[in-house]
Amino acid sequence: MSLSPDVESFAFTPENEERARAHIAKYPEGRQASAVLPLLHLAQAQHGGWLPQAAIEYVAAFLEMPKIRVEEVASFYDMFNTGPTARCQVRICTTTPCWLCGSDDIVAAVEAALGCKVGENTADGRFYLREFECLGACANAPMMWIDDDYYEDLTPERATAVIEALKRGERPAPGPQSGRQGAIPFGGKTTLLEV
Amino acid sequence: MPKLTIDGIEVEVPAGATVFQACELAGREVPHFCYHPRLNIAGNCRMCLVEVEKAPKPVASCAMPAADGMVVHTASEKAKRAQQGVLELLLINHPLDCPICDQGGECDLQDLTLFYGPDSSRFAENKRPVADKYMGPLISTHMTRCIHCTRCVRFANEIAGVEELGATGRGEDMEITTYLEHAVTSELSGNVIDLCPVGALNSKPYEYSARTWELKKHESVDVMDAVGSNIRVDVRGNEVMRILPRLHEDVNEEWISDKTRFVYDGLKKRRLDRPWVKRDGKLEAADWRGAMAAIRSRLDGVAATKIAAIAGDQADLEAMAALKDLMGALGSPNLDCRQDGAKLEGARAGWLFNTTIAGIEQADALLLVGAFPRYEASLVNARIRKRQRMGGFEIGRIGCPGDLTYPTTEVGAGPQSLADLLAGEHSFGEVLEKAERPMVIVGPGALARPDGAAVLAKAREAAERFGMVTDDWNGFNVLHTAASRVGGMDLGLVPGEGGRDVEGILRGARTGEIEVVYLLGADELDTRGLENAFVIYQGSHGDAGARVADVILPGAAYTEKAATWVNLEGRPQRSKLTAFPPGEAKEDWRILRALSEVLDQKLPYDTPAQLRRRIVEPAPRLGRIDRIEAAPWAEFGAAGKLDDAPFVSPIADFYRTCAISRASAVMEACVEEIRGQQLKATGSDD
Ligand code: SF4
Ligand code: FES
Ligand code: FES
Numbered sequence: 062m063s064l065s066p067d068v069e070s071f072a073f074t075p076e077n078e079e080r081a082r083a084h085i086a087k088y089p090e091g092r093q094a095s096a097v098l099p100l101l102h103l104a105q106a107q108h109g110g111w112l113p114q115a116a117i118e119y120v121a122a123f124l125e126m127p128k129i130r131v132e133e134v135a136s137f138y139d140m141f142n143t144g145p146t147a148r149c150q151v152r153i154c155t156t157t158p159c160w161l162c163g164s165d166d167i168v169a170a171v172e173a174a175l176g177c178k179v180g181e182n183t184a185d186g187r188f189y190l191r192e193f194e195c196l197g198a199c200a201n202a203p204m205m206w207i208d209d210d211y212y213e214d215l216t217p218e219r220a221t222a223v224i225e226a227l228k229r230g231e232r233p234a235p236g237p238q239s240g241r242q243g244a245i246p247f248g249g250k251t252t253l254l255e256v
Numbered sequence: 257m258p259k260l261t262i263d264g265i266e267v268e269v270p271a272g273a274t275v276f277q278a279c280e281l282a283g284r285e286v287p288h289f290c291y292h293p294r295l296n297i298a299g300n301c302r303m304c305l306v307e308v309e310k311a312p313k314p315v316a317s318c319a320m321p322a323a324d325g326m327v328v329h330t331a332s333e334k335a336k337r338a339q340q341g342v343l344e345l346l347l348i349n350h351p352l353d354c355p356i357c358d359q360g361g362e363c364d365l366q367d368l369t370l371f372y373g374p375d376s377s378r379f380a381e382n383k384r385p386v387a388d389k390y391m392g393p394l395i396s397t398h399m400t401r402c403i404h405c406t407r408c409v410r411f412a413n414e415i416a417g418v419e420e421l422g423a424t425g426r427g428e429d430m431e432i433t434t435y436l437e438h439a440v441t442s443e444l445s446g447n448v449i450d451l452c453p454v455g456a457l458n459s460k461p462y463e464y465s466a467r468t469w470e471l472k473k474h475e476s477v478d479v480m481d482a483v484g485s486n487i488r489v490d491v492r493g494n495e496v497m498r499i500l501p502r503l504h505e506d507v508n509e510e511w512i513s514d515k516t517r518f519v520y521d522g523l524k525k526r527r528l529d530r531p532w533v534k535r536d537g538k539l540e541a542a543d544w545r546g547a548m549a550a551i552r553s554r555l556d557g558v559a560a561t562k563i564a565a566i567a568g569d570q571a572d573l574e575a576m577a578a579l580k581d582l583m584g585a586l587g588s589p590n591l592d593c594r595q596d597g598a599k600l601e602g603a604r605a606g607w608l609f610n611t612t613i614a615g616i617e618q619a620d621a622l623l624l625v626g627a628f629p630r631y632e633a634s635l636v637n638a639r640i641r642k643r644q645r646m647g648g649f650e651i652g653r654i655g656c657p658g659d660l661t662y663p664t665t666e667v668g669a670g671p672q673s674l675a676d677l678l679a680g681e682h683s684f685g686e687v688l689e690k691a692e693r694p695m696v697i698v699g700p701g702a703l704a705r706p707d708g709a710a711v712l713a714k715a716r717e718a719a720e721r722f723g724m725v726t727d728d729w730n731g732f733n734v735l736h737t738a739a740s741r742v743g744g745m746d747l748g749l750v751p752g753e754g755g756r757d758v759e760g761i762l763r764g765a766r767t768g769e770i771e772v773v774y775l776l777g778a779d780e781l782d783t784r785g786l787e788n789a790f791v792i793y794q795g796s797h798g799d800a801g802a803r804v805a806d807v808i809l810p811g812a813a814y815t816e817k818a819a820t821w822v823n824l825e826g827r828p829q830r831s832k833l834t835a836f837p838p839g840e841a842k843e844d845w846r847i848l849r850a851l852s853e854v855l856d857q858k859l860p861y862d863t864p865a866q867l868r869r870r871i872v873e874p875a876p877r878l879g880r881i882d883r884i885e886a887a888p889w890a891e892f893g894a895a896g897k898l899d900d901a902p903f904v905s906p907i908a909d910f911y912r913t914c915a916i917s918r919a920s921a922v923m924e925a926c927v928e929e930i931r932g933q934q935l936k937a938t939g940s941d942d
Contacts, residue, residue, distance in 0.1 A: 127435075128436075129421065138426075
């Protein structure tokens with residue numbers, strides 16, 4: 062995993078600093094290190110989708126943790142990017158259930174729509190495309206996760222449409238793209254009928 | 257206490273023991289990599305799988321608490337298959353480079369594969385490549401060999417107290433590294449080399465220089481500090497190839513400091529291998545006879561009170577005894593072993609680490625006075641940290657700021673703070689008062705100063721005031737940095753009636769009141785002014801002392817003689833001759849004995865046995881190897897005016913404290929990299 066030292070310094074914005082303190086306050090005194098995940102998320106979001114080394118060191122100092130401990134966490138979780146990426150993060154699930162439901166076609170469609178391969182940024186530097194392991198939405202496979210939203214029940218056409226909308230600067234409605242609600246069976250509810 | 261059956265053997269184990277420990281108690285060996293009795297349990301290598309009846313799957317014994325009635329099989333078909341499977345998996349990504357691996361021949365993975373492993377692999381794919389990591393001038397890495405047991409990470413976190421190693425990435429991408437591949441800045445870092453069960457972490461200076469089976473292994477004792485760490489010196493031919501720790505639960509456990517481990521290249525450099533005599537202001541090579549004759553003619557007619565001797569920090573007991581006898585025979589009272597000017601005097605309890613190193617684990621509060629044990633006695637510091645991690649151990653500190661690897665309460669900077677503490681003006685006094693077995697460690701930073709004797713007296717007062725000395729507990733401790741110090745004090749190498757101490761000798765040399773100075777391996781002195789005197793330097797290395805010498809007598813370094821050192825606890829320990837001294841250099845006591853004869857003051861011993869009888873006669877405890885004799889509590893120190901100056905540790909540079917370490921290129925590299933990094937770290941964090 063390569064670390065990018067090219068960003069000289071990092072510091073939370075006042076709003077993020079406040080959020081960070083609110084996260085820390087959730088844990089007992091002296092256990093501030095427990096807040097490392099939310100703080101890394103804050104830092105990554107603030108920095109545009111990835112964590113420069115300066116941000117890792119900043120979070121370490123913020124939480125009074127050894128730098129290597131924060132580096133371990135940041136490199137362990139796939140949700141953190143430790144190298145430069147474009148701001149908009151497109152992640153397509155390719156784990157078995159999604160794959161069985163055609164995630165290969167989704168990958169091909171998205172690659173075509175974005176004009177870049179998995180693991181790359183688009184030429185305009187707006188999108189970063191990658192594969193991901195199971196995101197826990199297998200009942201709505203295949204699916205992709207873009208920034209903070211899940212797009213589920215994808216077909217290659219729907220996936221292309223979502224990407225095209227994003228390219229136009231729109232925010233397409235997240236959730237199942239098939240029109241069904243949540244993971245309710247396509248033929249309608251079969252259980253929990255009164256709810 | 258749970259009772260288990262292990263391979264048909266019934267054992268009762270203490271509550272809280274693991275299945276692994278139960279197996280050990282039953283005398284059954286269970287293969288393991290990540291488990292280490294001195295580290296937290298990680299349970300990540302799975303090598304210790306055993307079969308437990310009624311359990312659905314093989315159980316990782318190191319992480320499984322022993323429960324009453326368990327029936328365990330360590331070598332059943334199921335257990336064996338599990339162990340074999342684990343090894344096959346571990347070997348999937350392990351390179352088969354044993355023939356060029358330094359660990360070969362002493363590798364856990366090699367050994368366990370031989371006894372528990374499969375005879376072939378079913379893995380035909382490519383092995384995973386891992387880039388080697390830079391970890392500093394001491395540790396070389398071959399990370400493809402790493403099996404991710406995390407022993408090294410746990411050692412750094414738990415024992416060394418330097419959280420710099422970690423495992424980044426996950427699953428197949430997991431890699432052991434330091435943050436951004438900085439050098440490890442711990443003074444104990446070399447121990448990860450011993451801990452690493454494979455050849456991933458190796459000794460950089462020793463790299464590719466020898467195979468373990470061609471080395472002769474000698475048990476010896478370290479003299480880099482006053483701890484007396486037990487070491488093993490591995491020698492090929494007449495050359496020291498490496499130094500490893502030897503287990504001694506009461507002294508160094510199974511660790512040694514990096515200086516102890518890596519200083520040995522200094523044994524091969526700047527050696528004095530023949531006598532030298534100064535003629536017309538220039539040193540000229542001489543033979544023993546010529547050098548001794550030069551001394552004889554210079555001493556001729558010089559009054560005894562104008563002759564002086566100073567014993568250095570690594571002088572052995574035998575040489576110091578001979579030096580004392582020689583000075584006695586010449587009638588000179590100017591003799592001192594306190595090279596740094598530490599104001600030690602009075603009763604023996606006043607210069608010993610009375611609590612003992614292992615005893616630290618029994619203490620429940622600690623006050624550090626002018627001590628920085630991390631660099632003054634690294635293994636004492638490791639013990640303090642160990643005790644601190646057990647909990648219920650508050651540590652107060654006066655003077656000598658810096659990172660000790662554990663939290664301390666700052667009580668003040670200098671002697672006045674100690675007086676204030678005694679006067680009840682600091683809250684840490686309550687901690688000491690409440691403690692049942694409090695202890696104080698008085699370091700060289702508190703004693704090697706003009707008001708040292710007064711500080712010593714104050715510290716004694718504090719020990720008495722806070723109940724540190726009772727019938728079954730002595731919490732008063734002096735921390736020395738010199739391996740020779742306690743032995744020298746025990747022998748009485750201090751000025752006699754009207755004699756001069758180190759400072760007086762140096763002053764006298766400057767003014768001409770002292771004409772002849774005998775330096776027994778004394779190099780850490782202010783040598784300015786010594787040119788005025790006739791200086792005889794006896795020692796192993798061409799360092800500060802030899803630079804001002806008129807006659808140089810080449811002596812043996814600590815690995816080159818069978819000699820005794822008394823560690824800071826008062827524990828006599830003996831080294832063995834592991835390699836011969838170079839050239840014409842000789843065992844130190846023999847040089848003094850020979851000189852005495854030339855000076856017509858023949859010392860009454862010809863063999864080491866005779867000399868040791870002579871040493872032991874007035875002090876039998878000096879002959880009881882590896883035994884400690886408690887010193888009775890009595891008067892020491894001297895009331896007097898306390899200075900305002902803060903306590904400062906004499907060790908500014910951990911890696912270069914003696915002639916051997918100053919000659920070592922490896923230590924030099926450590927100074928540049930590690931010390932520099934440490935300074936940077938403290939500079940930016942502050
Ligand atoms: S480097 Fe050695 S000690 Fe560290 S995790 Fe790897 S195998 Fe274990
Ligand atoms: S496999 Fe794609 S969400 Fe679970
Ligand atoms: S020794 Fe038990 S899991 Fe490693």
